[in-house]
Amino acid sequence: MKTFLGELYGSIPLEIRFGRQFGIHKALLEKFENGSEQYKQDYIYNKILETLIFAEKHIPYYQKTFAEHGVSSKDFKAIEDIAKFPTLSKADIKKNLDSLYTDVRYKPVAHYTGGSLSTPTKFYLAANSRAKEKVYNNYIFTKIGYKYRTPTVLLKGREISIPEKEIYWEYEPIDNYFLLSNNYLNSDKFPLMYEKAKAFRPKFFFGYPSAVLSFVKMSKRYGLEPIGIEGIILASETCYPDEIEIIKGFFKNAKVLSLYGNSERDVIGYRVGERYNLLGSYAAMRVVDGEIVTTSFDNFVMPFINRKSGDFATGEIETYGKSDIAKTVGNIEGRTKDFLVSEDNRLVSITTMCGGQHLPLEDIDAIQYIQEEPGVVTVLVEDPNHRVDIAKVKEGMHKLVRDGIDFRVKVVDKIEKTFRGKRVICKQALDVEKIRLEKESRQN
Structure with a gap:
């Protein structure tokens, strides 16, 4: 029935x-992509101005910070003027959340960041923002021949395994996805998972680079032939050229697309060849001292203005006019691909631990995972006010991973950063690559 x-x-x-909003955003996207350079710059200017005007009229936080910096929407005369406005950090969002959103136009819906997992952050979007996201994702996926609801194996998202029933997959009929459990890709259950995926007869793979690479390595280990697919969509983690070559080398003739986006829905781009293309009708992405800084369009609940993403762009950057708003960049480096090691030496991607629906993130300032032995992970939760419920955190961790890891949660006042001020999400004392190779040797 389901x-x-x-x-x-x-x-x-x-x-x-998705209603009227879907058609509106689809038409705007198509007109922008087919427009002249001047049209594109005018579009970006008007969208930024619209965001600034809305923010200073309805968002107390921006009213305060604009005044402190001596700027207003009247000072925005050209797209490069966005650099005059103050930046917004994750710490600013966490500290000032209640004054950063409004319900004057749409009902706010709570979301949580899915990228920088060491500092989970709550924010709000309008429910109809999904329509715009769907338009842009579908448009980007067509770059490698994907059409909506083409059979696709999904290697990202929630954990769907039921080990006690020997089930490590799930069919999602709405988008026609066949989900495989990321947590069991590196286990002896893989051949069974492979056969189920093959029987689905997919045309595409869509997932974390680490998960797709695990699928490739495990297929080789068990001597399984590549599933005949047309393309692979990689998302949510940094993917390097040598990794793409490994994936291409295994899935012969399959095109590879790297998707860049985030939970805040204030930037989107893709790479098929050597560079990332940023879609300027979606949002404005600047590169400031190497860091990606974003300004949202169409967010009339909690607009983001010059939000510091924590992700970095490298290589040559092509911009619009005299501004630092990016058209294309060489590479984007962001989300971590660290692994935890289960009791039976399965490798669990740290990205799996992104699960706002399972963790009391509103009480957590930062998270760090520390591992020194297989199957045991110490979880440091930064909460100087000691509001967090340790039992709920531990329960949430086990829902995300299901079995094989004993999470030992400790609440601390502060998690130390590196000397450069960066948070370290995972301190892994185990030699993950050695464990991987030893397991491969035993199984061979």
Whole structure:
């Protein structure tokens, strides 16, 4: 019944399912992509101005900080003037959340960051923001031939395994995805998972680079032939050129697309060749001292202005006009690909630990994972006010991983940063690569 209803719902045209906003954003995207250089700069200017005007009229935090910096929307005369406005850090968001959003136009819906996992951050979006996200993702995926609801293996997102029933997969009928458990890709359950995925007859893979690489390595270990697919969409983690070559070398003739976006929905881009293309109709992405700084468009609940993302752009940067708003960049480096090691030496990507629905993130300032032996992980939770419920954190961790790791949660006043001021999400004392190789040797 779930599958039948899901497929029925999935067959409804997106313009109907997501409402009027879907058609509006689709038309704006297409017009922008086909527009002249002057049209694009004018569009970006008007969208930034719209965001600034809304923010200073309805958002107390921006009213205060604009006044402190002596700027207002009247000072925004050209797109490069966005550099005059103050930046917004994750610490600013956490400290001033209640004065950073409004319900004057839409009902706010709570979300949590999914990228910089060491500092989980709560924020708000309007419910209809999903329509815009769907438009842009679908447009980007067409760059390698994907059409909505083409059969796709999904290697990202929530943990779906039920080990006691020997189930390590799940079918999602709405988008026609076949989900595989990331936590069991590096286990002896892989051949069973592979056969289930192959029987689905997918045309695409969509997942974390670390998960797709694990699928490749495990397929080779067990002597399994590549599944014949047309393309791979990589998301949520930094992916380096040598890793892409490994993936391409295994999935012969398959195109590889790297997607860049975030939970805040204030930047989106993609790479098929050697450079990332940023979609300027979606939001404005600047590069300041190497760091990606974003300004949202169309967010009339909690607009982001010059938000410091913590991600970095490298290589040559192509910009619009005299501004530092990026059109293309060479590479983007962001989310971590550290691993935890389970009791039976499975490698669990740290990205799996992103689960706002399972953790009391509103009480957590930062998280750090420390491991010195397989199957045991100390979790430091930064909470100087000691509001967090340790039992809830531990329960949430086990929901994310299911089994194989004993999480020992400790609340601390402060988690130390590196000398450069960066947070370290995972202090891994185990030699992950050695464990991987030893396990491969035993199984071979």
